[in-house]
Each structure stands twice: as structure tokens, then as C-alpha cells.
Amino acid sequence: MSPRLSRLALAIVLAQLAVTSLPVRADETDEADLLLLDGGRAQVTLTGLLQVQATPLLGAEARRVNGDPADAAGFRLARGRFGLRATAWGDTEVALGVQAGASGLNLLDAWVAWRRHPLATLVAGTRITPFSRFAQLDAHRGTLAELPLATQAMAPFRQTGLSLEGDLGGGLIHYAVGVWNGLAREPNFAEGYVQDAALAGNRFTRLSYIGRVELAPLGPLGVGLVDFDRGALRVGLGAAALHDPGKTVGTTAWEVDFVLKYRGLHVAAEFMLDDATPTADPTTAGALPASLTRQAFVGEVGHLLVAETLGVTARVEWLDDNTALADAGDSLVLTGGLQLYLRRNHLKAQLEYTHRRELHGLQLDNDALLLQLQMAL
Numbered sequence: 001m002s003p004r005l006s007r008l009a010l011a012i013v014l015a016q017l018a019v020t021s022l023p024v025r026a027d028e029t030d031e032a033d034l035l036l037l038d039g040g041r042a043q044v045t046l047t048g049l050l051q052v053q054a055t056p057l058l059g060a061e062a063r064r065v066n067g068d069p070a071d072a073a074g075f076r077l078a079r080g081r082f083g084l085r086a087t088a089w090g091d092t093e094v095a096l097g098v099q100a101g102a103s104g105l106n107l108l109d110a111w112v113a114w115r116r117h118p119l120a121t122l123v124a125g126t127r128i129t130p131f132s133r134f135a136q137l138d139a140h141r142g143t144l145a146e147l148p149l150a151t152q153a154m155a156p157f158r159q160t161g162l163s164l165e166g167d168l169g170g171g172l173i174h175y176a177v178g179v180w181n182g183l184a185r186e187p188n189f190a191e192g193y194v195q196d197a198a199l200a201g202n203r204f205t206r207l208s209y210i211g212r213v214e215l216a217p218l219g220p221l222g223v224g225l226v227d228f229d230r231g232a233l234r235v236g237l238g239a240a241a242l243h244d245p246g247k248t249v250g251t252t253a254w255e256v257d258f259v260l261k262y263r264g265l266h267v268a269a270e271f272m273l274d275d276a277t278p279t280a281d282p283t284t285a286g287a288l289p290a291s292l293t294r295q296a297f298v299g300e301v302g303h304l305l306v307a308e309t310l311g312v313t314a315r316v317e318w319l320d321d322n323t324a325l326a327d328a329g330d331s332l333v334l335t336g337g338l339q340l341y342l343r344r345n346h347l348k349a350q351l352e353y354t355h356r357r358e359l360h361g362l363q364l365d366n367d368a369l370l371l372q373l374q375m376a377l
Helices: 003-020 149-154
Strands: 036-038 042-058 074-088 092-101 104-117 120-128 158-168 173-180 208-215 234-244 249-262 265-278 292-306 310-320 330-343 347-358 368-376
Touching: 074 104, 104 158, 149 265, 149 292, 149 310, 158 208
Parallel strands: none
Antiparallel strands: 036 042, 042 074, 042 368, 074 092, 092 104, 104 120, 120 158, 158 173, 173 208, 208 234, 234 249, 249 265, 265 292, 292 310, 310 330, 330 347, 347 368
């Protein structure tokens, strides 16, 4: 074959490959994925998230271990993530995602789901547990830069396990029940649960159990909290329960939540409570000296002032790390800010101010002014 014919044949092959793997790009104002590769039997979505934060004003006593956005005024790469999600044969879904951290790349999500029937889907692997509504929001779909401190302190977030979930009544009811590797908390209340993918399995913990149910009586709520579509009234109700018998500390927790959307307005609220009890024969150091009850509430309201462009959000939180004591662990957190949506949640900027007030004991200087720039695939 002559060189000219060889080049022509190669061009034809490359053209065929380009057509069969042609990316389907979403509209720039759409909430859909930006890049979808369709291979026929499988569709692969590339995912990525970049969030850069600046704290031009920050209280001298602000500390990240206490839930503040930074330890000192300056810049921070809050999140640098990439991964993929794939659907094959119409009923199997796989996700894999990593995040850049100080020690390298850390595993975030690694799960497979068998969606054979809407009533019953099996999901196995590492992902966010179905406990808190706020915690289950994708990191790039929140209205304010960070999730509520109450949620960070009380929700278990990611763990490895197996769950069964499904929709009833055409989406009127959604349920999820699962068994997961055991949970452990960080030393400070605001740091919440240890985020461990548990690749090596359980060692110092027992299995934990989580169940959740959601109601949407007026139709689907849509993704995220912002009501970009400015649609008719929609309401969501949710409740969850968690039981972790633990080898060192046993924990039982409850959660209830509410969401409302109406013509650009959104209202969301969540209450969480847990009871923690030390075991008779702990296997690790740092066990609780006595039983304690923790609780937290978060309420948020926001509105699109200019359709798909400018929004305003206010949030109030109340936290109590031990209901038996009136101390600095009882705090009130007030956050308000503006959101500039350049391409909905794909490209946006957020400017917000947070005031924290310790309700008892020493009042800390930990208020913060935060600016965040975000790009998400």
C-alpha cells in the first residue's frame, strides 16, 4: 500500500473512532455533566472539582481543627478532585474519585451499583453514607463555600459498606438501608468522624448500620439546593438512624431534615442527635469517660436575586457537644454571603462572612471573611 493510501486509511480509522467516542457536551447553563463519552454499551463521565479559597480577614484564634476555614489569613486549595463515573449495559454503575491532599492522592469514592430495578438497587464500596441530607450534597452544589459546621461535626460522611436503596411511587419515597464498617471520631468535636476508606477492613471496630427514608410529595426536588429552574413549590422530608455498637464507643444517632424550593427560593433545615456510650472493655485509648449526648441544628434560606446569576444565602447553626455541660462547646454560627453563578454550579464565586459565638465560657476571636472560586466538571 502506498504511503498516501496508508495515510488515508489511518485518517478513516481515526474518524470512525472519533465518531464512536464523540463527547456529548451539556449546555453551559445546564446542571448535567460537562463531558460524557458514549461508547455504546458504556457511557463514561469525567469528573473534576477545583475550589480555591482566600481568607482576607480571619480572627486570631481561628483554627481548622475547631471547624474554622483556616489557621491564618491567606490562600488555600480547599479541594482538588478528579475521577470518573461509568454506566454499562444500562444497569451497572461504577464510580472512582480521588482528592489531592498534603500526603498525596487520597481515595474518596470507589463503588459499584447494580440498578436492575428502581425498587431495589445494590451499592457496594466506599461512598458517603445515607445519613445526613446536607452531607449527601455534592461538594460543588452547596450554596455556601463549606458544608455546615453542624454537619461536619455530626455526620459520618464516607465509609465502606453495602447498601440497598430504591424509589417507591415513582420517586415519592426514597429509601436506603446498609451495613458499613465501624465508625470512629476525631479528637475534636468539630472534626467529626474519621474519614477512612477502610481499605484494610475493620480492625478496632464492629459493623455499623444506617437507614434513611425521604419523601417528596410534590415532585422531585432536583439536584443541589439552589432552585435554578425557579419552578413550582416542592417539598422534601427526610429522616435517618444510625447504630454503631463499637468496640470502644457505642453510638446511636438520629437525623431529621426538611427542604423547600419555590421560584428561586430554597429553605433547608436539619437536626442531628447522637448518644455515645463507652464500652466495658475498650480496645483502644481515648475512650469516653462517661456517656454523653451531642446535638446540632442547621437552618438555611437562600434566593436567586437574578435568575441563574446572583444569589444570596443566610445560614444559622447551633451546636452542643455535650448536653450535660454548659461550656464553650455550645456555640452559635451565623453565615451570610453572595453567590455569583457564571455557569451555574460549574463555574461560580462565593463571598461570605461567618460569625461564631461561644455561648458559654471564653469568647474566641474566630470570625472569618471567605472568598471561594470554583470550577467543576
